[in-house]
Amino acid sequence: MTPGAPTPFPGDPPITPQLVREHNLTDAEYKRITTLLGRTPTFAELGVFSALWSEHCSYKHSRPVLKTFPTTGPQVVQGPGENAGVLRLPDGWAVAFKIESHNHPSAVEPYQGAATGVGGILRDVFTMGARPVAVLNSLRFGSLDDARNRYLFAGVVKGVGDYGNCVGVPTLGGEVDFSPSYGGNPLVNAMCVGVLKERDLIKAAARGVGNVLLVVGSRTGRDGIHGASFASEELTHESEQRRPQVQVGDPFIEKLLLEASLALIASGHIVAIQDMGAAGLTSSSAEMAAKGGVGVEIDLSLVPTREAGMTPYEILLSESQERMLVVARPDRIAQVQAIAEQWDLTATPIGRVTDDGMYRATWQDRVVVEIPGQRLIDDCPVYAPDAREDEAIVRLRDAAPPASRLPPLDDVLLRLLDHPAVASKHWVYEQYDSTVQAGTVIGPGAGDAGVIRIRDAEFGLAVTVDCNNRYVLLDPYEGGKAAVAEAARNIACTGARPLGITDCLNFGSPERPSVFYQFKESCRGIADACRALETPVTGGNVSFYNESPAGAVDPTPVVGMVGLLPRADRAVPSHARAAGDVVFVLGETRAELGGSQLWEALHGFVGGQPPRVDLAAERRLVDYLVSAAERGLVRSAHDCSQGGLGIALAEVAMGGPYDETGFGLNIDLTTYGLRLAAVDLLFSESHGRAVITCPPTRTTAVAALAQELGVPAQRLGTVAERGGAVRLRLRDATVEHPVARLRQVYFSSVSRRMGD
Amino acid sequence: MKRVAVVVFPGSNCDAETLAAARAAGSDAYFVWHRDTDLRQADVVILPGGFSYGDYLRSGAIARFSAVMGAVAEHAYAGGAVLGICNGFQILCEAGLLPGALMRNARLRFLSRPVWVRVEQTDTPFTSLYEKGEVLEIPVAHGDGRYVVDPRTAAELEATDRVVLRYVRENPNGSTNEIAGVTNAGRNVVGIMPHPERRDAPALGGQDGARVFHSMEARHATQHAVDVRAVDDRHLRV
Numbered sequence: 001m002t003p004g005a006p007t008p009f010p011g012d013p014p015i016t017p018q019l020v021r022e023h024n025l026t027d028a029e030y031k032r033i034t035t036l037l038g039r040t041p042t043f044a045e046l047g048v049f050s051a052l053w054s055e056h057c058s059y060k061h062s063r064p065v066l067k068t069f070p071t072t073g074p075q076v077v078q079g080p081g082e083n084a085g086v087l088r089l090p091d092g093w094a095v096a097f098k099i100e101s102h103n104h105p106s107a108v109e110p111y112q113g114a115a116t117g118v119g120g121i122l123r124d125v126f127t128m129g130a131r132p133v134a135v136l137n138s139l140r141f142g143s144l145d146d147a148r149n150r151y152l153f154a155g156v157v158k159g160v161g162d163y164g165n166c167v168g169v170p171t172l173g174g175e176v177d178f179s180p181s182y183g184g185n186p187l188v189n190a191m192c193v194g195v196l197k198e199r200d201l202i203k204a205a206a207r208g209v210g211n212v213l214l215v216v217g218s219r220t221g222r223d224g225i226h227g228a229s230f231a232s233e234e235l236t237h238e239s240e241q242r243r244p245q246v247q248v249g250d251p252f253i254e255k256l257l258l259e260a261s262l263a264l265i266a267s268g269h270i271v272a273i274q275d276m277g278a279a280g281l282t283s284s285s286a287e288m289a290a291k292g293g294v295g296v297e298i299d300l301s302l303v304p305t306r307e308a309g310m311t312p313y314e315i316l317l318s319e320s321q322e323r324m325l326v327v328a329r330p331d332r333i334a335q336v337q338a339i340a341e342q343w344d345l346t347a348t349p350i351g352r353v354t355d356d357g358m359y360r361a362t363w364q365d366r367v368v369v370e371i372p373g374q375r376l377i378d379d380c381p382v383y384a385p386d387a388r389e390d391e392a393i394v395r396l397r398d399a400a401p402p403a404s405r406l407p408p409l410d411d412v413l414l415r416l417l418d419h420p421a422v423a424s425k426h427w428v429y430e431q432y433d434s435t436v437q438a439g440t441v442i443g444p445g446a447g448d449a450g451v452i453r454i455r456d457a458e459f460g461l462a463v464t465v466d467c468n469n470r471y472v473l474l475d476p477y478e479g480g481k482a483a484v485a486e487a488a489r490n491i492a493c494t495g496a497r498p499l500g501i502t503d504c505l506n507f508g509s510p511e512r513p514s515v516f517y518q519f520k521e522s523c524r525g526i527a528d529a530c531r532a533l534e535t536p537v538t539g540g541n542v543s544f545y546n547e548s549p550a551g552a553v554d555p556t557p558v559v560g561m562v563g564l565l566p567r568a569d570r571a572v573p574s575h576a577r578a579a580g581d582v583v584f585v586l587g588e589t590r591a592e593l594g595g596s597q598l599w600e601a602l603h604g605f606v607g608g609q610p611p612r613v614d615l616a617a618e619r620r621l622v623d624y625l626v627s628a629a630e631r632g633l634v635r636s637a638h639d640c641s642q643g644g645l646g647i648a649l650a651e652v653a654m655g656g657p658y659d660e661t662g663f664g665l666n667i668d669l670t671t672y673g674l675r676l677a678a679v680d681l682l683f684s685e686s687h688g689r690a691v692i693t694c695p696p697t698r699t700t701a702v703a704a705l706a707q708e709l710g711v712p713a714q715r716l717g718t719v720a721e722r723g724g725a726v727r728l729r730l731r732d733a734t735v736e737h738p739v740a741r742l743r744q745v746y747f748s749s750v751s752r753r754m755g756d
Numbered sequence: 757m758k759r760v761a762v763v764v765f766p767g768s769n770c771d772a773e774t775l776a777a778a779r780a781a782g783s784d785a786y787f788v789w790h791r792d793t794d795l796r797q798a799d800v801v802i803l804p805g806g807f808s809y810g811d812y813l814r815s816g817a818i819a820r821f822s823a824v825m826g827a828v829a830e831h832a833y834a835g836g837a838v839l840g841i842c843n844g845f846q847i848l849c850e851a852g853l854l855p856g857a858l859m860r861n862a863r864l865r866f867l868s869r870p871v872w873v874r875v876e877q878t879d880t881p882f883t884s885l886y887e888k889g890e891v892l893e894i895p896v897a898h899g900d901g902r903y904v905v906d907p908r909t910a911a912e913l914e915a916t917d918r919v920v921l922r923y924v925r926e927n928p929n930g931s932t933n934e935i936a937g938v939t940n941a942g943r944n945v946v947g948i949m950p951h952p953e954r955r956d957a958p959a960l961g962g963q964d965g966a967r968v969f970h971s972m973e974a975r976h977a978t979q980h981a982v983d984v985r986a987v988d989d990r991h992l993r994v
Binding site: 166167168251253343344426429430437453455 | 766772773809810812863867870899953954
């Protein structure tokens with residue numbers, strides 16, 4: 001091919017300031033581009049810069065902050081920078097995992113937006129050579145009282161389910177929360193966990209001059225063009241018109257691509273493999289080249305397309321799903337194609353690795369893009385926006401809910417159990433296959449975290465996603481800490497040792513100082529908590545510009561965590577399992593109703609100082625839960641989070657949706673938390689707490705271990721008979737309901753609102 | 757030791773655990789690719805769950821035309837044991853090896869949860885180690901699980917004891933007569949919606965499904981299968 005200055009493709013529009021702005025590039029950024037190139041970019045080049053310098057691909061506002069995360073540890077095989085993070089497991093195994101957002105597409109096209117979110121995160125994991133064994137999701141919507149939110153909720157859940165179900169990866173858990181701030185901009189975060197033998201790990205760096213680039217999988221169409229740029233702007237009333245920019249997923253092809261990719265990696269015939277995710281061919285090829293320190297040259301006319309007449313610009317920027325970019329030695333092309341063909345896929349050579357460091361795209365002999373490859377990635381501007389806390393938040397933190405008579409505590413308990421944020425999400429997880437692959441030890445609704453076993457291995461993996469956006473809104477630093485602490489507690493409740501995290505940082509526009517403050521502070525909280533709990537950050541995703549005409553979403557840094565259980569069959573569920581067992585609460589309850597579910601449910605009030613996280617105490621609690629499970633002391637463990645001790649106890653009693661009934665509880669709180677009012681005792685959301693049950697023969701050992709590890713443990717009572725009453729005796733009142741009544745409220749809340 | 761062929765279609769996604777469950781029960785289980793046309797080595801053929809060919813058009817509708825299905829039918833007509841689980845059941849119905857059809861769940865949503873099924877018949881190659889009337893807890897995970905047959909066929913299935921598994925406590929998907937699994941007239945072809953391979957170890961919440969696979973190894977089942985080898989199922993009205 002003839003090197004030389006790229007020329008416009010016939011039909012390309014002229015480069016005007018208007019066109020540059022439509023590509024979401026600032027004047028300064030555009031100037032940087034012309035300086036870098038020494039000339040005006042072609043239309044295709046403008047598209048390439050627009051994609052790679054979008055927030056979504058470049059992390060230009062977040063990178064300096066992300067660098068403050070702890071990313072190392074003896075368990076880390078691969079930290080941030082690859083498609084997924086990788087941590088070491090016993091016996092040569094490793095776990096690859098990552099979380100990613102698909103908020104913007106889901107806001108305008110919930111079904112496809114959510115489905116392709118799952119597809120993308122699966123590919124991130126299997127391109128590492130790992131077989132996906134679990135997916136999780138974290139979803140947030142406006143109130144279910146609103147028809148549009150119900151439509152978004154139903155569409156997202158169906159999209160997540162249909163995609164994961166078809167590919168055959170169990171959905172092991174997740175969280176769903178509701179808050180008015182998500183009304184115009186729902187959050188859809190999907191996490192995937194895969195396992196591999198550490199020796200099979202493969203990375204996405206193009207290597208070997210003369211090696212061939214092949215595109216494997218679906219043909220390239222006009223869908224999803226500019227998805228990355230779209231994800232980097234605020235949602236407006238015009239966003240509906242962006243629907244054609246939402247990609248369309250085909251989980252069946254994904255399944256074939258999964259099997260073909262793992263076969264290609266196992267075969268040893270390929271050098272590198274990369275998902276064509278956000279910004280499609282452009283980002284996959286440019287990032288592979290930059291990582292390998294080489295150039296690439298792609299003839300776009302060779303890329304198989306769905307329709308005739310696609311331009312270089314469109315082919316470069318299409319986000320058609322279920323495509324992979326593979327690098328192989330020229331003498332292995334036939335073998336690569338044979339493996340693809342086995343799975344009814346095509347593998348088409350489209351370019352090669354070069355030694356001139358150029359990122360070059362041609363249309364046959366005509367050069368349409370020629371950019372110094374390393375600079376395309378490295379020269380993206382990095383911003384350090386102003387960060388300043390919003391005065392309104394400061395006032396909100398000092399505010400208290402309107403003084404009004406508290407309804408009787410019996411009623412309060414039921415109201416909270418009926419709140420969609422607290423109530424059972426079985427309407428959601430019944431739509432997700434949670435048992436495919438036959439490895440599910442603890443599925444959705446059965447434990448604080450999902451637990452799976454791996455065939456041919458003894459250990460189990462515990463997985464969870466967590467964030468309480470109210471805490472982050474009111475106090476981003478404490479909220480960031482809390483997200484990590486709650487994830488660690490959930491993992492440890494199953495008996496697993498927390499290993500590491502991935503994060504999905506959902507915020508409004510970073511160009512607003514108040515938002516950037518939330519971002520910076522919550523990241524500082526996450527970093528501190530990860531250091532204290534020795535759970536390094538292995539990667540993740542930043543999603544800015546989650547704004548609608550109604551304003552920014554609550555800051556929502558979602559933490560995805562994995563933990564290791566030495567023996568999968570020792571996993572601890574969260575519900576009471578035998579009458580006569582003894583109930584303990586671990587940790588300390590303080591008067592911390594700020595940001596609580598109680599205030600939100602009763603008064604519609606989100607304010608006050610949210611509970612503070614004592615990281616040393618969290619660490620001790622985690623150690624306790626892990627040791628207790630290892631020694632077989634506990635029969636169930638459940639952390640106290642939204643709704644506090646009252647809700648935690650109710651949940652322990654109620655059991656799962658498919659149990660015939662739950663257990664009664666006889667709980668005596670008259671000697672617990674002596675300085676606290678009943679409402680604080682029951683509904684304060686102090687961190688560092690869990691409710692455990694153990695056989696009566698283990699009570700001494702349970703208490704002794706607590707003493708040894710410095711964890712406050714108070715015996716509260718016993719598990720009563722099946723179908724009995726849940727009785728919480730307070731100093732000046734008794735809260736009592738038949739467990740059947742609690743179950744009826746808790747398990748019908750969401751389905752009733754969804755019209756079932 | 758039985759030779760158990762687990763057929764893999766593009767989009768099958770329960771193949772690995774089904775193979776593992778058969779092996780755990782002592783069978784010599786192996787995968788057969790959908791393009792293969794030879795099942796002569798197999799004593800038992802299993803069509804596993806999943807989304808064959810994406811379940812586009814209709815669940816199982818494309819898989820029935822796949823190359824391997826000729827051999828599956830041959831094996832069935834010769835009296836060989838065939839088990840279809842979930843998508844495998846859908847394919848067997850589409851292929852006419854079992855009566856009826858699996859339609860969209862009554863609630864129109866995918867449903868993943870444990871269900872309870874009563875073992876109605878134990879004279880099939882896959883239920884011989886259960887007690888008649890025994891209630892099993894096994895998960896389902898399907899969007900198209902509502903078993904539908906016309907009233908005459910339903911009556912015939914009941915009259916000839918061909919309902920193998922029946923939902924109890926509740927009917928999760930609206931199936932006719934709470935049917936969760938049926939067999940053909942020859943009693944060698946069985947289709948079930950629940951996934952026994954997902955409940956074959958205590959760590960997975962129970963092992964109620966394990967005997968489906970152990971039954972394949974049981975002497976009784978084979979004997980029975982040989983006895984009915986002559987039965988020709990082709991005239992079965994579907």
